[in-house]
Amino acid sequence: MAEAGQRPGASGLAAEFEQIYRAHVQEVTAYFARRTADPQTVADLTADTFVRAITSFPTFDPARGSPRGWLFGIARRVFAQHCERVSRGQDVTARLAGRRELGVDEAAELVVRIDAECRGRELLDGMAALAPADREAVELVDIAGLERTEAAAALGISSGALRIRLFRARAKLRKIVGEEHE
Amino acid sequence: MNKFEEQLLDDLMRDHGPRLAVARRPGPRPEKPTWIATGVVALAGVTVGAVLLVPSDSPAYAVTDNKDGTVTVSVDNASAVDDVDKQLRGPVRVSAGVPVHCDPSGVVRLLPQRESLEAALSEVVGAEVPTRIRMRKNDDGSFTLTGVECGKK
Numbered sequence: 274m275a276e277a278g279q280r281p282g283a284s285g286l287a288a289e290f291e292q293i294y295r296a297h298v299q300e301v302t303a304y305f306a307r308r309t310a311d312p313q314t315v316a317d318l319t320a321d322t323f324v325r326a327i328t329s330f331p332t333f334d335p336a337r338g339s340p341r342g343w344l345f346g347i348a349r350r351v352f353a354q355h356c357e358r359v360s361r362g363q364d365v366t367a368r369l370a371g372r373r374e375l376g377v378d379e380a381a382e383l384v385v386r387i388d389a390e391c392r393g394r395e396l397l398d399g400m401a402a403l404a405p406a407d408r409e410a411v412e413l414v415d416i417a418g419l420e421r422t423e424a425a426a427a428l429g430i431s432s433g434a435l436r437i438r439l440f441r442a443r444a445k446l447r448k449i450v451g452e453e454h455e
Numbered sequence: 456m457n458k459f460e461e462q463l464l465d466d467l468m469r470d471h472g473p474r475l476a477v478a479r480r481p482g483p484r485p486e487k488p489t490w491i492a493t494g495v496v497a498l499a500g501v502t503v504g505a506v507l508l509v510p511s512d513s514p515a516y517a518v519t520d521n522k523d524g525t526v527t528v529s530v531d532n533a534s535a536v537d538d539v540d541k542q543l544r545g546p547v548r549v550s551a552g553v554p555v556h557c558d559p560s561g562v563v564r565l566l567p568q569r570e571s572l573e574a575a576l577s578e579v580v581g582a583e584v585p586t587r588i589r590m591r592k593n594d595d596g597s598f599t600l601t602g603v604e605c606g607k608k
Contacts, residue, residue, distance in 0.1 A: 287468065287475040294467070298460045320463055327471045331478045375459060382457035 290330050293340040294323060300341070301348050302383070304417060306390040307397055308352060312383035316375050318355055322348045342423030345413060349427060400442070402449060407442035410435055518543070526598065528588040539572070539588075545596040547572040557586075557605035566603075575600060 298319070305318045325347050326333075333343055375383065393416050400408045406428075413424035414435075425435040456464070516539050519527040528539050549569040556563055569575040572588070589602040 285476045286478050286480070287472045290475060291464065291468065294464055295456065298456060298463070302460065316459055316463075319460075320466075323463060323467055327467050327475065330475060331480055334480070379457070379459040379462065383459055386457065 286330055290327055293326075293344070297341055297344050298323070299386075300417060301344055302386055303390050303393070304345065304348050305352065306383075306387040307393040307412070307416070310387050310394070312380045312387060313375055314355075315383055315387060316379070318348075318351055321351045321355075325351065338426040339420070339423050341419060342426030345417070345419060345423070345427035346429065349409070400446065403442050403445060407438045407445070410438035411442045411446075414439060524592055525601070526590045526592055528590065530586050530588065543590075543598055545593075545598055547590060547598045547600055548593075549575040549600045553600050553602060555603045555605075557603065566600075572600060575603075 301322055302315060302319050305315045309315060309318075322344065326344055333340070393412075396416060397408065397412060400411060403411070409428065410424060413419045413427055414421060417424075419427065421432055421435055421439075425432045428435065430438075516528060516530040518539070519529070521527060526543070528543075530539060549566060549572060551566065551568040553566040553575070554563045555566055566575050585606060587604045588600065589604075590598040591601050592598055
């Protein structure tokens with residue numbers, strides 16, 4: 274039987290994927306909205322993430338980690354590749370090569386979502402003093418709200434390594450805050 | 456969900472849904488070797504030299520300067536690696552092929568090249584596993600990782 278909100282007739286892995294999509298698409302959209310204020314880019318990156326996710330979904334093993342950690346792992350790779358394309362000036366070309374342009378209503382709704390992540394973007398900017406790897410760990414755990422095991426899976430590191438990064442990042446942030454109050 | 460998210464789901468299901476509906480996951484893969492999860496027990500090793508223990512309020516690691524110019528670092532757990540980095544006052548280089556003795560069956564794994572000690576150890580050491588790390592001190596003040604043994608202090 275289809276879950277609440279699920280389209281009738283969805284079955285097997287398709288139904289399972291739809292459930293995961295509905296549970297996490299807003300978090301993934303928010304992840305990109307913390308990185309860019311351009312609705313079309315947020316839409317493209319979110320779409321890229323879920324196209325990759327649905328393509329590889331038969332190989333996803335729920336016994337080895339949560340769907341959320343898996344999705345965020347894909348999302349961060351999508352963003353890293355996006356940054357690489359931008360740095361090479363290839364982003365416009367990629368967009369012209371077949372991405373669906375947002376409708377006015379869709380863009381307006383995404384702007385609302387992007388505005389909602391304004392505080393998250395400020396927090397990320399405020400952590401500029403941290404190493405990128407440490408900043409990413411803090412974002413996934415403290416801003417995106419991932420469990421530590423999920424964040425470790427998303428980052429492709431062990432829980433121990435994640436703990437080191439969090440410890441180091443928080444110590445540095447405490448030091449920065451302390452210096453600002455002196 | 457907003458319109459974009461609903462439309463994206465429609466597109467995904469239209470393009471991939473039929474294939475996914477009849478797809479099956481492959482059978483269970485072999486479990487990870489136990490040593491990755493537990494990281495306990497290791498091969499015997501010999502360390503010579505004087506042990507310079509850090510103050511007792513930071514007992515998570517110890518640095519040993521060996522007579523042959525090498526350095527042995529013993530950490531109580533992976534979280535202490537950051538403190539070790541500070542103590543060494545020099546970057547640790549991790550070249551490909553460093554032997555790792557963390558498999559209870561005795562299999563020696565060779566590390567790929569990594570950018571830092573933390574990155575290297577995160578792949579082989581559990582969070583609460585005492586580990587002995589061997590390094591060579593270089594003339595320029597840096598260190599080169601030469602070996603890792605789990606279950607050793």
